[in-house]
Amino acid sequence: MSQGIWNRLQMIDRRIIYWVLFIILMIPFIRPLGLPVSITDQTRDLYNGIRSVKEGEVVVINISSGVSAWAECLPSLVASVKVLNQQKAKIIFWTSFVDGQLTYEAIVSKVPSFKERVYGTDYVYLGYYAGAETGVAQLAKDIRSVFTADYKGTPINQLPIMQNVNKAEDVKLVLSSDTGDVCDYYIRQWRVPYGVPVAEIGIAMIYSSYQPHYKAGILFGLSNGSRGGAELEKLVGELGDATTTMDAINSSHLLVIFCIVLANLGYLATRGKK
Amino acid sequence: MAYPTDVVGILGIWSALLLMLMIYSYPLYKENPFFRFAEHLFIGLALAIAVITAIQTTMRMAVTPVLGGDIVYVIPIILGFMMYFIFSSDYRWVSRYPIAILVGSAIGLGMRGVIIPNILTQIINTITFPKSTDFMSMFNFVYIALGTLFAVMYFLLTYEHKGAILYPTRLGRWLIMIGLGAYYGNTVLFRMSMLSGRAQYLLQVLRIIPM
Numbered sequence: 258m259s260q261g262i263w264n265r266l267q268m269i270d271r272r273i274i275y276w277v278l279f280i281i282l283m284i285p286f287i288r289p290l291g292l293p294v295s296i297t298d299q300t301r302d303l304y305n306g307i308r309s310v311k312e313g314e315v316v317v318i319n320i321s322s323g324v325s326a327w328a329e330c331l332p333s334l335v336a337s338v339k340v341l342n343q344q345k346a347k348i349i350f351w352t353s354f355v356d357g358q359l360t361y362e363a364i365v366s367k368v369p370s371f372k373e374r375v376y377g378t379d380y381v382y383l384g385y386y387a388g389a390e391t392g393v394a395q396l397a398k399d400i401r402s403v404f405t406a407d408y409k410g411t412p413i414n415q416l417p418i419m420q421n422v423n424k425a426e427d428v429k430l431v432l433s434s435d436t437g438d439v440c441d442y443y444i445r446q447w448r449v450p451y452g453v454p455v456a457e458i459g460i461a462m463i464y465s466s467y468q469p470h471y472k473a474g475i476l477f478g479l480s481n482g483s484r485g486g487a488e489l490e491k492l493v494g495e496l497g498d499a500t501t502t503m504d505a506i507n508s509s510h511l512l513v514i515f516c517i518v519l520a521n522l523g524y525l526a527t528r529g530k531k
Numbered sequence: 532m533a534y535p536t537d538v539v540g541i542l543g544i545w546s547a548l549l550l551m552l553m554i555y556s557y558p559l560y561k562e563n564p565f566f567r568f569a570e571h572l573f574i575g576l577a578l579a580i581a582v583i584t585a586i587q588t589t590m591r592m593a594v595t596p597v598l599g600g601d602i603v604y605v606i607p608i609i610l611g612f613m614m615y616f617i618f619s620s621d622y623r624w625v626s627r628y629p630i631a632i633l634v635g636s637a638i639g640l641g642m643r644g645v646i647i648p649n650i651l652t653q654i655i656n657t658i659t660f661p662k663s664t665d666f667m668s669m670f671n672f673v674y675i676a677l678g679t680l681f682a683v684m685y686f687l688l689t690y691e692h693k694g695a696i697l698y699p700t701r702l703g704r705w706l707i708m709i710g711l712g713a714y715y716g717n718t719v720l721f722r723m724s725m726l727s728g729r730a731q732y733l734l735q736v737l738r739i740i741p742m
Contacts, residue, residue: 275558282723282730286740328728329721355584387588394640405591445644461720465713473656475648482717483724498731505727506720513719 263526266519274516281512285504292507294500299471300488303456303478306430307337312345314429315422320352320360321439322460327363329460330434332486332499334360335367337432337458339493342370346429347418348380351404353392353439357385358408360434367497377407378417384408393442397425397451425451430477434458440467444475458485534735534742548736551729678706 310316318338322330341348350361361382365371374380383404386392396403400423406412413419421427425447433440433455440457447453454477457467461482471479480489483506486499535541553569589611596604610632616625657679661668684696685703692700735742 272559272561279555279559279726279730282727283734286727286731286734325725328724328731355580385584385588387585387592390637390640403592405595444648445641449644449647461717461724462714464717465710469653469656470648473648473652475652482721483727484720502724502727502731505730506723509723509727510720513723 263523267523267527278509278512281508282505285508286501289501290504290508292504294484294487294491294503296488296492297481297485299468299479299481300485301492302471303337303458303480303485304340304489304492306454306456306477307340307432308344310341310344310346310429313347315347315349315418315427316341317349317351317428317431319431319433319435319439319443320350320357321354321433321435321437322360323354323356323436324359326436326460327360328498328502329482329486330436330458331360331363331367332483332497332502333458333480333489334364334432334434335497336486336489336493336495336499337480338364338368339370339495342368342374345379347378349418349422349428350380350382351396352385353387353389355385358382377411381416381418382408383413389439390442390446393439394446397446397453399423425453428453430454430456432456432458435463436460437463438466440476444470448475456480534738544736548733551732555729678703682706682710 307316318334320334338348350364352358352361354360371380383400384407386396386403388395392403400419401413404413407416428447431443431447431453433443435457436459440455440459443453443455448455455475456478457463457470457476458480459467459482461484464479464481467476467479470476480486483499483502486497487503490497490500535544550569550572553565554573556563557566589608593604593608593611597608610629613625613629616622657675661672681699681703683703685692685700685707687696687700690696731740734740
């Protein structure tokens with residue numbers, strides 16, 4: 258009898274599990290659970306690094322994460338930019354993703370303090386650059402050889418923010434938001450040759466890859482997907498999308514753990530009985 | 532971001548929701564014409580955006596400077612055109628030159644920054660005694676040091692894994708599996724996060740939660 262139950266449990270249609278997962282993910286958005294989020298060292302260091310930027314210093318935000326990664330990267334970017342605006346830093350956005358402009362526009366729409374800042378003077382979006390690591394290396398040497406104008410077509414020399422900025426040494430720090438390995442390019446082409454501090458705002462999938470770089474002091478900070486975003490929101494003092502998302506993710510993980518335990522129990526119970 | 536009030540905005544968010552549901556109809560139900568329509572539409576749009584961006588970038592970074600008298604940019608334009616010989620069986624060899632330049636420059640650029648962060652700093656960090664002497668710092672120090680040693684020993688493929696290196700290599704294999712498990716766990720975390728974003732969007736469009 259028990260063998261029958263285990264066999265039936267192992268043969269549950271995967272679509273049922275997907276439906277249950279989708280419904281479980283939705284519940285915390287309707288009724289937040291408010292599960293606690295502790296602050297990790299790498300997120301605190303990222304926050305402190307951004308906090309150390311002084312008024313008028315230039316920060317580059319490299320957007321190498323598309324719309325598909327908004328749930329993971331956007332909350333961290335929004336929280337970071339809120340701090341940079343508080344610090345009155347000058348922010349240069351650029352992207353290596355074809356849909357990077359949508360991410361830039363989402364950041365601007367989600368950070369109310371941009372209304373008090375002047376485009377072209379306090380912040381600018383230069384657009385898309387090609388060439389992967391070659392492009393990143395060229396940006397470190399001569400930004401004007403890659404971008405002649407911003408995304409609106411305004412010549413770069415007419416933008417007040419770019420008056421004294423043309424190479425890596427003119428930049429205080431780089432925040433790279435990635436779904437891949439673009440942060441490696443900034444480590445190799447900005448951090449190592451020019452000593453520009455670099456931090457990673459990445460998806461959870463690449464967190465393990467960049468953890469050694471953070472531990473070794475190559476990256477000054479590291480944000481781990483939605484979890485990092487929730488931590489930054491807590492540090493900034495404005496809870497947002499990532500905090501709610503963490504409840505949903507935690508709930509889904511409980512389901513995944515339950516399924517793994519159940520599957521293994523089923524395997525052990527039916528092993529050798531077929 | 533507030534819920535749109537104009538017709539275009541409302542049409543936009545409902546179109547996105549319908550396309551999302553069409554895509555999810557595959558895992559939640561089965562393959563069907565709606566899924567295929569949404570999939571093909573997505574691929575077509577993504578390709579169109581990529582092509583337009585590529586053309587704009589080429590115009591901005593190469594063609595405009597050439598028209599402005601900066602003749603040196605003719606070289607990358609010619610190299611770019613040479614790439615297309617890859618489609619000709621008779622003249623495929625022409626495409627090997629720009630590919631060789633591309634690969635060579637990428638390796639050269641990459642190499643100059645690899646040694647310090649990826650090799651030297653990692654070795655120094657692995658063998659440096661931790662500043663803090665609390666239990667977790669010491670555990671991490673020993674775990675990483677021995678883990679690195681045993682995992683590297685696992686790849687000693689010129690020696691049979693028996694005798695003195697039997698248990699270290701076996702432990703190395705276990706540590707590699709734990710590491711890959713952590714990678715996979717983070718991958719699951721990422722996928723769940725993406726899915727939660729879509730679940731949130733569904734509730735926002737249906738006005739169950741604020742946008």
